[in-house]
Amino acid sequence: DLPSLYNFGKSTAKSVFPDVSGEELGSIGSQAVAKSYKAAGVKVKGMMNIVLAGYVKPGTEPVFAILPDHVDEGLSAFLAQIIETYTDIPHVVGNESSISSPRSSLISFSPFIQCGDSCSDHINWYVEGYPVCFPLEGRLSDADPYRHSAEDTVDVPRFSWDHIFQFSKLILSFAYEMGA
Secondary structure (H helix, E strand, O other): OOHHHOOOOOOOOOOOOOOOOOHHHOOHHHHHHHHHHHHHOOOOOOEEOOOOOOEOOOOOOOOEEEOOOOOOHHHHHHHHHHHHHHOOOOEEEOOOOOOOOOOOOOOOOOOOOOOOOOOOOHHHHHHOOOOEEOEEOOOHHHOOOOOOOOOOOOOOOOEOHHHHHHHHHHHHHHHHHHOO
16 A cells, blocks of 8 residues: 555655766765765665666567666565556566566565676665665666667657656656655
């Protein structure tokens, strides 16, 4: 159950949207923010990493992929519920080929697979002990071959504004639910 669907009371929680740089250099921007939050004793209810959004590989159906490594299992299962409740496209876990069934909160995770390096900005928050989740624009096997290049723009046919709209719904509903 998503508690805030039925609870419209006021919340004192804050949503913060840090924009960091340096991912390609080892996620140095997010490392600095995560370390400063930890040093200051800032409590974080959950961190959702958004890095890859908008690409849908030609010939595939749009999905959210929930990355299963260096994440909090409970928060990732909650993310799956948010996707199922608020968005119009299904989700998969990592690189699995089958789409997760509706209301599938029983997701199997392995905390250390696939990355082997800094992976993405979420790893710094995970290392500092914060609960994190990481939705991607699609299966890892369907990743944009032009990401982090000069051709990684919105002006190409493989970019999907509808997918960005679905990510926007996901981001806003995550912030809403975490504030409940």
